[in-house]
Amino acid sequence: MVEDLNWAIGGEAGDGIDSTGKIFAQALSRAGRHVFTSKDFASRIRGGYTAYKIRTSVDQVQSVVDRLDILVALTQRTIDENVDELHEGSAVIYDGERSWEAEIPDEVTGVDVPLKSIAEEAGGAIMRNTVALGAACEITGFDVEYLDEALEKRFGGKGSKIVENNKEAARKGQEYVRENYDVDLGYDLETTDNDYVLLNGNEAIGMGALAAGCRFYAGYPITPATSIMEYLTGRIEDYGGHVVQAEDELSAINMALGAARGGARSMTATSGAGIDLMTETFGLVAQSETPLVIADVQRSGPSTGMPTKQEQGDLNMALYGGHGEIPRFVVAPTSITECFWKTVEAFNLAEKYQTPVFLVSDLAMSVTEQTFPPEAFDMDEVEIDRGKLVDDDEVDEWLDAQGRFRAHAVTEDGISPRAIPGTEEGAHMSTGLEHDELGRRTEDQDERVQQVDKRYRKVETAQEREDWDYREFGDEDADNLVISWGSNEGALAEALDYLEEDVHVISVPYIFPRPDLTEEIEAADEVIVVEANATGQFADLLEHDALTRVKRINKYTGVRFKADELAEEISEQLSAEVPA
Amino acid sequence: MSSDVRFTDFKSDKQPTWCPGCGDFGTMNGMMKALAETGNDPDNTFVVAGIGCSGKIGTYMHSYALHGVHGRALPVGTGVKMARPDIEVMVAGGDGDGYSIGAGHFVHAVRRNVDMSYVVMDNRIYGLTKGQASPTSRSDFETSTTPEGPKQPPVNPLALALASGASFIAQSFASDALRHQEIVQEAIEHDGFGFVNVFSPCVTFNDVDTYDYFRDNLVDLEEEGHDPTDYEAAKEVILDSDKEYQGVMYQDENSVPYHEKHGVTEDMSEIPDGAPEDAMDLVREFY
Numbered sequence: 001m002v003e004d005l006n007w008a009i010g011g012e013a014g015d016g017i018d019s020t021g022k023i024f025a026q027a028l029s030r031a032g033r034h035v036f037t038s039k040d041f042a043s044r045i046r047g048g049y050t051a052y053k054i055r056t057s058v059d060q061v062q063s064v065v066d067r068l069d070i071l072v073a074l075t076q077r078t079i080d081e082n083v084d085e086l087h088e089g090s091a092v093i094y095d096g097e098r099s100w101e102a103e104i105p106d107e108v109t110g111v112d113v114p115l116k117s118i119a120e121e122a123g124g125a126i127m128r129n130t131v132a133l134g135a136a137c138e139i140t141g142f143d144v145e146y147l148d149e150a151l152e153k154r155f156g157g158k159g160s161k162i163v164e165n166n167k168e169a170a171r172k173g174q175e176y177v178r179e180n181y182d183v184d185l186g187y188d189l190e191t192t193d194n195d196y197v198l199l200n201g202n203e204a205i206g207m208g209a210l211a212a213g214c215r216f217y218a219g220y221p222i223t224p225a226t227s228i229m230e231y232l233t234g235r236i237e238d239y240g241g242h243v244v245q246a247e248d249e250l251s252a253i254n255m256a257l258g259a260a261r262g263g264a265r266s267m268t269a270t271s272g273a274g275i276d277l278m279t280e281t282f283g284l285v286a287q288s289e290t291p292l293v294i295a296d297v298q299r300s301g302p303s304t305g306m307p308t309k310q311e312q313g314d315l316n317m318a319l320y321g322g323h324g325e326i327p328r329f330v331v332a333p334t335s336i337t338e339c340f341w342k343t344v345e346a347f348n349l350a351e352k353y354q355t356p357v358f359l360v361s362d363l364a365m366s367v368t369e370q371t372f373p374p375e376a377f378d379m380d381e382v383e384i385d386r387g388k389l390v391d392d393d394e395v396d397e398w399l400d401a402q403g404r405f406r407a408h409a410v411t412e413d414g415i416s417p418r419a420i421p422g423t424e425e426g427a428h429m430s431t432g433l434e435h436d437e438l439g440r441r442t443e444d445q446d447e448r449v450q451q452v453d454k455r456y457r458k459v460e461t462a463q464e465r466e467d468w469d470y471r472e473f474g475d476e477d478a479d480n481l482v483i484s485w486g487s488n489e490g491a492l493a494e495a496l497d498y499l500e501e502d503v504h505v506i507s508v509p510y511i512f513p514r515p516d517l518t519e520e521i522e523a524a525d526e527v528i529v530v531e532a533n534a535t536g537q538f539a540d541l542l543e544h545d546a547l548t549r550v551k552r553i554n555k556y557t558g559v560r561f562k563a564d565e566l567a568e569e570i571s572e573q574l575s576a577e578v579p580a
Numbered sequence: 581m582s583s584d585v586r587f588t589d590f591k592s593d594k595q596p597t598w599c600p601g602c603g604d605f606g607t608m609n610g611m612m613k614a615l616a617e618t619g620n621d622p623d624n625t626f627v628v629a630g631i632g633c634s635g636k637i638g639t640y641m642h643s644y645a646l647h648g649v650h651g652r653a654l655p656v657g658t659g660v661k662m663a664r665p666d667i668e669v670m671v672a673g674g675d676g677d678g679y680s681i682g683a684g685h686f687v688h689a690v691r692r693n694v695d696m697s698y699v700v701m702d703n704r705i706y707g708l709t710k711g712q713a714s715p716t717s718r719s720d721f722e723t724s725t726t727p728e729g730p731k732q733p734p735v736n737p738l739a740l741a742l743a744s745g746a747s748f749i750a751q752s753f754a755s756d757a758l759r760h761q762e763i764v765q766e767a768i769e770h771d772g773f774g775f776v777n778v779f780s781p782c783v784t785f786n787d788v789d790t791y792d793y794f795r796d797n798l799v800d801l802e803e804e805g806h807d808p809t810d811y812e813a814a815k816e817v818i819l820d821s822d823k824e825y826q827g828v829m830y831q832d833e834n835s836v837p838y839h840e841k842h843g844v845t846e847d848m849s850e851i852p853d854g855a856p857e858d859a860m861d862l863v864r865e866f867y
Contacts, residue, residue: 029867030867195867196867197863197864197866197867198866198867199866203866207862207863210856210859210862211855211856211859211862212855213851213852213856215663215848215849215851216659216662216663216848218655218659235862237843239856240844240845240846240848241848242662242839242842242844242848244658244662246655246688247684247685247687247688248684250652250655250685251652251655251658251684251685251688252655254648254649254652254655254656254659255655255656255658255659255662256659257646257648257656257659258628258646258655258656258657258658258659258660258661258662258663259659259660259662259663259848260659260663261626261644261646261656261659261660261663262626262659262660262661262662262663262664262667262848262849263663263664263847263848263849264663264664264848264849265848265851266659266663280649280652281648281649281652284648284649288646374860374863374864374867377862377863379854379855379856379859379860379862379863380854380855382854382855382859383854384851384852384853384854402593404593420644420849421623421624421625421626421644421660421664421667422623422624422664422666422667422847423623424623425623426623426644427622427623427625427642427643427644427645428644428645429592429627429638429639429643429644429645429646429647430645430646430647431638431639431646431647431648432647432648432649433647440592440594440639441639
């Protein structure tokens with residue numbers, strides 16, 4: 001019996017790879033097992049290799065590893081792409097009746113199942129993937145009944161006949177393997193009574209937005225951010241909100257800005273090239289002191305780069321994007337639960353400090369589904385802080401001698417009062433031009449300095465008032481310190497299991513402001529910064545903060561870090577020379 | 581909303597820096613009078629402006645307002661209106677702002693039919709950057725960047741609006757104060773996107789499309805007995821490039837604004853203190 005099982009289905013885009021994988025992942029989750037999924041897909045609609053991988057265990061899993069145990073291969077390429085991960089205990093399920101002869105490595109068990117013929121018997125060739133799921137159940141000793149609920153969820157909308165046919169197809173797949181093969185690879189998938197939820201990072205961001213009171217979302221479709229918009233569409237209406245698919249990203253961020261000026265908690269999300277377009281308005285959001293959440297789900301750049309591949313290359317853009325000097329917050333969730341909680345926090349930060357908040361996620365997290373106990377998203381813990389939003393009674397305090405509302409009043413903490421339309425006597429203009437306390441254009445030197453200082457004072461205030469904390473793993477007293485940001489956290493946490501050396505891991509969800517790690521860095525003998533980009537953008541920041549050189553692990557292949565691979569890299573770096 | 585609102589309540593204490601004689605003075609006065617006349621007050625009005633001479637309007641008017649970036653005023657107005665169906669939204673811009681850098685947004689705001697009024701101060705030139713050709717400049721109009729004229733036909737914003745499925749298309753002249761105000765009022769009262777292209781002469785850089793030119797050439801559609809609900813008649817007037825018209829060219833009487841089509845009725849600024857009561861259902865969906 002193995003502790004965790006790595007299963008995958010691969011074929012051509014359009015083969016139903018995604019939905020089949022999702023069905024199996026949901027079934028495993030219903031069986032009380034933890035699941036971590038990953039996707040490999042090309043930037044095309046039909047054709048091209050695509051795979052859905054699942055790692056499952058009774059313990060929490062939060063990374064992928066370089067091992068594949070059961071592979072459902074719909075094409076030879078599926079086998080070729082994964083051949084390095086197959087081992088003696090692996091099984092490849094394939095359909096020998098199809099027009100290809102599967103070339104399977106000698107040590108691997110080939111399980112030839114006439115997927116299409118069996119599916120046809122059960123009611124239609126389209127169900128061949130479900131037959132394969134049944135076959136996988138037999139090989140892994142997983143009760144086929146767990147598939148039923150997932151099949152109902154997937155096909156329920158298409159009628160009970162289709163659901164029943166699929167259930168039948170799964171059972172026929174199971175029976176075929178039972179009758180024709182005597183496979184014993186030692187897999188026996190244990191089940192538990194635990195109830196888990198299974199969701200990905202973009203769904204968690206969308207859910208966080210709804211929990212936080214987001215009422216308006218405008219966006220333009222772009223991989224991999226679109227699923228946030230798809231999630232909100234159809235759900236935000238239940239709360240009186242609305243999603244607009246804008247004509248472009250320029251429009252999207254300006255609509256979101258408008259809604260925020262109207263007093264709604266408002267958000268937009270994009271990726272790569274879309275962020276470039278939004279940058280024009282980013283400065284206006286800050287200069288007009290509008291609370292706005294802008295999510296950037298990173299993918300491989302620059303330009304259109306590799307739209308369906310992983311990278312953490314936008315950090316510098318989030319920190320420095322835009323002309324002039326722009327006060328902002330940059331928050332980067334480190335896990336799927338963090339995608340939820342940091343989204344809630346982003347809305348609070350935006351309104352408390354009347355500033356744009358960049359919520360920086362990445363492709364790996366956005367498409368990865370993971371199981372959690374539902375309490376990980378405990379809605380009772382959600383707190384809303386709308387900042388200095390003034391009502392009709394409070395407006396008076398902020399009027400000047402002529403009765404004009406001081407929307408950009410210079411205050412000690414840098415935060416001005418905020419009146420939204422409809423507030424009596426609160427009418428005022430805000431602008432991207434430098435302005436006085438009333439929001440009126442100014443080029444007066446003193447007023448310019450006052451307003452610039454005021455806006456940056458908000459950041460100082462936030463630095464003092466908020467917890468810019470981080471997460472730690474491993475041995476806190478170890479001489480070796482590994483630091484990372486964003487979605488690498490899971491792989492890093494699991495890398496500890498493979499490492500022989502003692503390592504202290506710090507995973508940072510805040511890029512600006514960020515925790516001061518100087519002491520930790522000074523106390524360590526070796527410091528390695530892990531990130532999915534070529535130049536080490538976060539490492540640069542830490543070197544700048546601590547005035548020292550750090551080692552770097554950079555991956556920019558377009559593929560996320562794997563736990564075992566990362567452990568190897570860390571070991572190598574620990575024995576390497578410190579860069580000059 | 582108080583009934584004793586005067587148009588001067590919409591005036592800020594900032595003196596306009598427009599050139600003496602600029603058409604924008606008359607355009608803005610008409611807008612303020614129209615807002616007051618239609619029962620709005622500064623506290624329930626939101627004015628969005630773009631960049632350029634026209635964009636300064638937010639500074640000279642008094643209301644909730646945002647002075648944004650070049651060409652993006654319409655998306656901002658859309659956002660305000662969606663968040664706040666209870667608020668009167670007016671968007672002001674220029675011909676460069678609306679028909680050049682913002683042309684894409686114009687087409688889509690029109691087809692969305694967002695319930696707001698859009699007043700474009702069309703002087704057929706870039707004024708604030710000191711006299712370059714604009715999208716509505718004549719093809720032989722000589723400027724610093726087009727010494728022999730742009731050599732391309734001007735954009736017909738009315739036709740662009742019509743082709744995009746507009747529910748209200750009008751044109752007015754800044755100097756014909758009463759008619760301009762009436763037309764803007766109709767745009768405000770229209771249920772949907774109320775588009776008004778205003779001839780607003782630039783006295784400094786445009787010596788062709790002058791007050792005198794418009795006075796001599798303007799044809800008032802009301803006097804002509806034009807029926808704005810007649811689509812074919814509207815099409816004819818809008819595509820007639822030989823004359824300059826003022827008045828409401830087209831109005832769809834069955835217009836349903838975007839927010840109503842999408843069932844948006846609530847003030848989106850109101851949210852609970854914590855997560856909504858049934859929020860755990862959002863989590864359970866992922867079982």
